[in-house]
Structure formats: C-alpha cells, structure tokens
Amino acid sequence: MSPQSPTVLIVEDEPDLATLYAAWLEDVCEPTAVHDGSNALEAIDENVDIVLLDRRMPGLSGDAVLDTIREQQLECRVAMVTAIEPDFDIVEMGFDDYLVKPVSEDELIETIDRLRLRSAYDEQLQEFFALASKKVLLDSEKTTAERKASQEYARLEDRLAVLRVQVDETVEELLEGDGYRQLCRELSNEPLLED
Incomplete structure (x- = not known):
C-alpha cells in the first residue's frame, strides 16, 4: 500500500x-466506484489498496469477486459492505473486515484507516486481526449456544489461540534489543536519529 492516500x-x-x-471518502483516499462484480475484477490491479465489496450483486457476487482476489493473490485489503447479516460461513472467507449496511461515513473512514494500518503488518498479524474481527462480529451476532454448536467457530477460536501465541512471541522478540525501534523506523520511513 502506498504511503500516500490509499486507492479504494x-x-x-x-x-x-x-x-x-x-x-464520503474523497478527502481520505482516492475512491473509484464500479457497479458489478465483472467490472470490479477488471478494475482491480496492483494499484488498488482497499476494496469495499458488496456481497449480494446481480451477476458475479461479491463472494466470487473476493475468491478471485485471493486466488490471484492481490495485495489489497477487502472489507465486505453488505446488507447480509454475518453467519458462520464468514470464518472461511478471505476478507479483512465486515460492515453491515446501513453504514455511516465515520464507519467507512474508520474502516479505511484500520485496513491501511493493517497493510503495514506482516502476514501473521494480518491473519490474526482478520480472524479477531470475525470473532468479534460473530460474538455480537450469535448466541453463546450457537457459537458452541458451530465447528467453524471452534476452528476460529483454535486458530486465534495459536496465532496469539505466535504474535506474543514475535512481539517479545521485537522488544528484545533494538528490533522494536528498527520496526518503528521502517514503518514510519523516517531516518534514524542519533542518540
């Protein structure tokens, strides 16, 4: 993702x-809009940083567009922006965030900011935050009994537990020595200041 305004x-x-x-987004990014899945696939290239993707569209669905984005290993972040209430099928989907319509201007801008920040993380952290977002969403939308009965939810919790340990180990390694300062410099692209 470019250090300037993201292309959305x-x-x-x-x-x-x-x-x-x-x-709503023109002050915080470079937005372009298309109105169906086929045009979305034509418009997505290495210059697109973030995709705000409706799930339910005539023709090629948002789910199919998402699958194609991930199959082609495009580096963009994807937020589903849809009227479809989340169900356990979202656990296996390759999106980074999920918003249920209607959405506000503030929600869209916060989502763009959050996805832009996540793009600076490595794959391990990206997966952790994507799965954590799914868990928070399912926790708010499903009852405790529904979550306990779902094998997908159990796999989600297991994967999050493994990633949490890996992330903690990575953070511990970064904090030892000068790794943390080096990471901060790389993320901010600022030159090293002499101590």
Whole structure:
C-alpha cells in the first residue's frame, strides 16, 4: 500500500450508494466506484489498496469477486459492505473486515484507516486481526449456544489461540534489543536519529 492516500475501489450495485460512499471518502483516499462484480475484477490491479465489496450483486457476487482476489493473490485489503447479516460461513472467507449496511461515513473512514494500518503488518498479524474481527462480529451476532454448536467457530477460536501465541512471541522478540525501534523506523520511513 502506498504511503500516500490509499486507492479504494467501491463495488456497489446501487449507483446512488456507490456515489455517496465515494463522496464520503474523497478527502481520505482516492475512491473509484464500479457497479458489478465483472467490472470490479477488471478494475482491480496492483494499484488498488482497499476494496469495499458488496456481497449480494446481480451477476458475479461479491463472494466470487473476493475468491478471485485471493486466488490471484492481490495485495489489497477487502472489507465486505453488505446488507447480509454475518453467519458462520464468514470464518472461511478471505476478507479483512465486515460492515453491515446501513453504514455511516465515520464507519467507512474508520474502516479505511484500520485496513491501511493493517497493510503495514506482516502476514501473521494480518491473519490474526482478520480472524479477531470475525470473532468479534460473530460474538455480537450469535448466541453463546450457537457459537458452541458451530465447528467453524471452534476452528476460529483454535486458530486465534495459536496465532496469539505466535504474535506474543514475535512481539517479545521485537522488544528484545533494538528490533522494536528498527520496526518503528521502517514503518514510519523516517531516518534514524542519533542518540
């Protein structure tokens, strides 16, 4: 992702809604809107940093677009912005964040900021935060009994536990010696200041 304003592709089949999202985001990023899955796949390239993707669209669904993005190993972050309430099927989906419509301007801007920050993390942290977002979403939408009965949710919790240990070990290694300062310099692209 570029250090300047991120390039955001809005994939929304309702033109008025796509135009509204673009207007909300024009001060924080470079938005472009398309209105179906086929045009989304044509528009996505290595210059797109973030995709705001509707799940339910005529023709090629948002789920199919997401699968193609991940199969092609494109480096963009993807937030589903949809009226579809989340279910346990989201555990296996390759998105980074999930917003249920209607969404506000503040929610979209916070999502862009959050995904931009996540892009600076390595793959391990990206996976951890994507899975943690899914867990928080399912925790708010599903009952305790539903979560306990779901094998997908159990796998999600297991994977999060493993990643949490790995992330803790990585952070511990960074904090030893000068690793943390070096990481901060790399992330901020600022030159080393003499002590």
